[in-house]
Amino acid sequence: MLVQSAVLTETDGDPVAVENGGGRSDVLLVCEHASNRLPEAYGDLGLPADALSSHIAWDPGALDVSRLMAKNLDAVLIHQRFSRLIYDCNRPPESPAAMRDVSEVFRIPGNENLSEAEKSRRTTALYLPFQGRIAEEIAVRRAAGRATVLVTVHSFTPVYYGRKREVEIGILHDADSRLADRMLAASADTKLYRIARNEPYGAADGVTHTLEVHALAAGLLNVMIEIRNDLIEEEVGQRVVADFLTGLLRESLATGGR
Amino acid sequence: MLVQSAVLTETDGDPVAVENGGGRSDVLLVCEHASNRLPEAYGDLGLPADALSSHIAWDPGALDVSRLMAKNLDAVLIHQRFSRLIYDCNRPPESPAAMRDVSEVFRIPGNENLSEAEKSRRTTALYLPFQGRIAEEIAVRRAAGRATVLVTVHSFTPVYYGRKREVEIGILHDADSRLADRMLAASADTKLYRIARNEPYGAADGVTHTLEVHALAAGLLNVMIEIRNDLIEEEVGQRVVADFLTGLLRESLATGGR
Numbered sequence: 001m002l003v004q005s006a007v008l009t010e011t012d013g014d015p016v017a018v019e020n021g022g023g024r025s026d027v028l029l030v031c032e033h034a035s036n037r038l039p040e041a042y043g044d045l046g047l048p049a050d051a052l053s054s055h056i057a058w059d060p061g062a063l064d065v066s067r068l069m070a071k072n073l074d075a076v077l078i079h080q081r082f083s084r085l086i087y088d089c090n091r092p093p094e095s096p097a098a099m100r101d102v103s104e105v106f107r108i109p110g111n112e113n114l115s116e117a118e119k120s121r122r123t124t125a126l127y128l129p130f131q132g133r134i135a136e137e138i139a140v141r142r143a144a145g146r147a148t149v150l151v152t153v154h155s156f157t158p159v160y161y162g163r164k165r166e167v168e169i170g171i172l173h174d175a176d177s178r179l180a181d182r183m184l185a186a187s188a189d190t191k192l193y194r195i196a197r198n199e200p201y202g203a204a205d206g207v208t209h210t211l212e213v214h215a216l217a218a219g220l221l222n223v224m225i226e227i228r229n230d231l232i233e234e235e236v237g238q239r240v241v242a243d244f245l246t247g248l249l250r251e252s253l254a255t256g257g258r
Numbered sequence: 259m260l261v262q263s264a265v266l267t268e269t270d271g272d273p274v275a276v277e278n279g280g281g282r283s284d285v286l287l288v289c290e291h292a293s294n295r296l297p298e299a300y301g302d303l304g305l306p307a308d309a310l311s312s313h314i315a316w317d318p319g320a321l322d323v324s325r326l327m328a329k330n331l332d333a334v335l336i337h338q339r340f341s342r343l344i345y346d347c348n349r350p351p352e353s354p355a356a357m358r359d360v361s362e363v364f365r366i367p368g369n370e371n372l373s374e375a376e377k378s379r380r381t382t383a384l385y386l387p388f389q390g391r392i393a394e395e396i397a398v399r400r401a402a403g404r405a406t407v408l409v410t411v412h413s414f415t416p417v418y419y420g421r422k423r424e425v426e427i428g429i430l431h432d433a434d435s436r437l438a439d440r441m442l443a444a445s446a447d448t449k450l451y452r453i454a455r456n457e458p459y460g461a462a463d464g465v466t467h468t469l470e471v472h473a474l475a476a477g478l479l480n481v482m483i484e485i486r487n488d489l490i491e492e493e494v495g496q497r498v499v500a501d502f503l504t505g506l507l508r509e510s511l512a513t514g515g516r
Contacts, residue, residue, distance in 0.1 A: 010400070015397050129397055133391075142264060
């Protein structure tokens with residue numbers, strides 16, 4: 001007899017959120033690390049409160065910026081409603097980073113020695129609906145003759161393993177750098193932010209999974225944006241960054257073909 | 259520069275179909291091999307017409323029976339709108355059976371020597387939205403406090419490699435045989451059909467992928483039903499089988515806990 005062991009329970013709700021579903025922009029915004037919410041069944045995973053509110057649980061500010069960009073662009077936004085601590089939706093199920101038991105300086109007790117069954121439950125409950133919904137959105141748009149430009153929005157911690165990061169906005173890409181190249185060219189002279197290619201990390205660190213799944217093989221324009229989270233702690237900073245990125249995307253998409 | 263190479267184009271439409279979306283039954287019906295439709299971009303895959311209409315392309319009659327069962331039970335039905343010849347949604351991406359170049363006695367020219375990029379495109383275009391949608395449906399129901407009983411509906415060819423198959427309905431299961439056991443017990447005395455456990459094949463043949471992904475680890479009641487396709491060529495046969503299976507499911511679900 002199998003024991004029913006649910007990742008998500010009644011109070012948790014749908015793992016996938018779609019906002020501005022009727023958005024008419026070619027841009028599809030995705031935010032994998034939008035929330036630090038833990039499903040009810042997992043308690044606090046044995047973590048202290050400061051860890052649960054830190055970048056190991058989510059990308060602080062990323063969802064707020066994504067929402068502002070979605071509004072600016074009239075773009076669809078898909079985000080994950082639960083913490084990357086349970087399943088990091090920007091990692092494939094076979095990656096050790098999908099369900100980490102250590103993240104930066106934190107040990108994650110509730111993720112130690114996970115059984116294959118538990119890994120499989122988390123994959124099905126969180127990863128599959130999320131990536132599946134993105135795939136379906138792209139398929140439906142293609143069916144309607146609409147292009148998709150895939151833009152994932154992340155934030156990173158200003159201090160990592162005790163070292164300060166100078167870069168403020170990272171424009172990341174995998175093998176297809178078309179859109180990233182244009183965004184970097186279009187922002188080369190800005191004095192507003194320190195912008196860098198593939199900083200503070202890049203494809204070799206395994207962070208371009210969503211781009212790889214949906215955009216690379218299909219040839220869709222794509223980019224991953226990383227924002228240093230101290231810039232987007234407050235609404236003012238979020239608005240300035242969102243408006244800057246909106247303009248950068250608009251200009252970059254206007255200058256090239258699809 | 260990447261070349262846009264789409265699996266599905268404008269005329270193809272959404273790969274996933276959800277019917278009776280508001281259905282109130284605990285049963286969730288899934289039909290992975292519902293259609294022999296090929297996406298426009300693939301022509302006929304180099305196959306003759308008889309192959310394209312045969313069981314290697316789809317499970318003839320399975321969608322019709324599923325629809326009748328969905329109506330009888332007031333159940334949600336999720337089915338794939340494209341042929342298993344492009345991607346067999348009851349197989350994981352790493353399985354050689356996901357995109358076969360040989361099926362039974364047919365060579366499939368359009369599937370020979372597929373590149374990794376093409377396999378990845380097909381996986382994202384067809385498998386991911388399909389299995390993702392099932393995962394999301396189950397997550398949403400759980401969030402609403404509703405149980406899910408996963409029932410996949412298939413048909414099989416009466417003659418395979420030249421040998422006649424005597425079984426008429428197969429009740430298949432993986433490690434969790436709770437529902438299958440009850441259905442087999444409840445139908446033990448029927449004179450209507452020759453019914454067998456794990457016939458004409460079983461979990462060891464890799465046919466329980468959908469059950470494995472969504473039901474096994476989560477502990478959901480589940481079963482895979484295989485119907486010999488000569489019984490469901492016409493509407494009358496489809497109705498008789500659908501009514502029989504509906505009764506069997508109802509009785510089996512009434513006799514046990516969830």
